[in-house]
Amino acid sequence: MSVTANQMSSSALATPMTAAELKLLQTLVYQECGMHFDERRTHFLQDRLYRRLKECQLDSFYSYYRLLISDEGKAELSRLLENLTVNETSFFRNKAQLDLFHKFVLDDILHKKQARRDYSLKVWSAGCSTGQEPYTLAMLIADALAYYCLRNSLPLSETPPRPLIPPPWHLEILASDISYSVLRAGQEAAYSEVQMQSVDYSYRLRYFDKVGDHYAVKKAVKELVHFDFHNLKTEYLPQHNDVIFCRNVMMYFDEPEQKRLIDKFYRCLNAEGFLFVGHAESLLGLTERFAMVHRQNGTAYQRIEVSD
Numbered sequence: 001m002s003v004t005a006n007q008m009s010s011s012a013l014a015t016p017m018t019a020a021e022l023k024l025l026q027t028l029v030y031q032e033c034g035m036h037f038d039e040r041r042t043h044f045l046q047d048r049l050y051r052r053l054k055e056c057q058l059d060s061f062y063s064y065y066r067l068l069i070s071d072e073g074k075a076e077l078s079r080l081l082e083n084l085t086v087n088e089t090s091f092f093r094n095k096a097q098l099d100l101f102h103k104f105v106l107d108d109i110l111h112k113k114q115a116r117r118d119y120s121l122k123v124w125s126a127g128c129s130t131g132q133e134p135y136t137l138a139m140l141i142a143d144a145l146a147y148y149c150l151r152n153s154l155p156l157s158e159t160p161p162r163p164l165i166p167p168p169w170h171l172e173i174l175a176s177d178i179s180y181s182v183l184r185a186g187q188e189a190a191y192s193e194v195q196m197q198s199v200d201y202s203y204r205l206r207y208f209d210k211v212g213d214h215y216a217v218k219k220a221v222k223e224l225v226h227f228d229f230h231n232l233k234t235e236y237l238p239q240h241n242d243v244i245f246c247r248n249v250m251m252y253f254d255e256p257e258q259k260r261l262i263d264k265f266y267r268c269l270n271a272e273g274f275l276f277v278g279h280a281e282s283l284l285g286l287t288e289r290f291a292m293v294h295r296q297n298g299t300a301y302q303r304i305e306v307s308d
């Protein structure tokens with residue numbers, strides 16, 4: 001007998017979740033993506049699991065668990081993980097920290113690289129959500145590089161249009177996430193007036209086009225950012241980064257997983273590279289391999305090099 005949508009929703013809601021099923025699903029989610037749902041967040045997890053159960057038209061959470069661990073269940077597993085992520089983000093989030101990046105960290109990196117005649121710059125936004133963070137970084141770095149060249153009397157291209165990144169410098173920003181839907185939004189790079197609230201007019205004028213009621217990131221900025229799927233739970237993560245931004249992601253992991261992630265970031269950074277975490281996050285007590293850099297309310301962590 002077929003079940004109507006209404007009947008399904010009420011029957012799914014009526015489906016009880018046993019403590020054992022909850023534990024199984026909690027453990028599976030943790031193993032797959034590192035997200036830890038403690039007592040404060042169990043309600044959220046249960047709510048999302050109910051929704052997925054209803055969508056899959058299954059009659060028990062154990063059947064849903066069996067689906068998730070099967071080969072046919074891979075797509076459903078990604079859908080569940082997407083439903084569990086918190087994707088809140090904004091342009092120019094945590095101004096003090098970005099000032100530290102822009103005025104101190106970048107300057108330090110550019111000077112050291114120039115002395116070695118290494119003109120490549122690699123920045124990774126890990127857990128980039130809908131793209132506001134990597135595009136903010138692209139705009140800040142473009143400005144910082146132009147100003148660096150001006151200040152140090154390095155030639156800027158005479159012939160317009162001037163490239164956003166003055167040669168011989170080369171910038172690559174990797175923007176990664178576990179959710180395909182946020183990665184698609186980042187690639188689309190069209191933002192509403194509400195999402196643009198924290199973008200001042202000088203940035204809007206230089207780096208966006210107005211298309212209908214949205215602001216579209218200009219092609220030259222988009223070309224600096226490459227979006228890709230990466231699950232921070234896995235061992236194989238992008239290497240050779242000068243800077244990693246992983247803000248407001250670790251807060252959803254438990255302490256052992258945070259420690260593992262920090263160790264992975266250490267290996268993913270170049271010597272003396274920098275790691276930025278969210279305002280409510282800290283590396284304190286989690287590692288001895290990074291030194292804290294603190295300026296005017298902005299905090300970053302620099303890789304400590306050990307001589308052998």
Ligand SMILES: C[S@@+](CC[C@H](N)C(=O)[O-])C[C@H]1O[C@@H](n2cnc3c(N)ncnc32)[C@H](O)[C@@H]1O
Pocket residue numbers: 033034035085086087088089090093126127128129130133176177178179182230231232233246247248249278
């Ligand atoms: C709250 S947003 C933070 C966005 C941005 N970093 C910021 O601070 O504005 C957290 C992002 O981390 C992503 N995320 C959560 N767990 C992840 C994992 N295991 N691997 C990769 N990304 C993950 C989520 O999908 C989400 O887009």
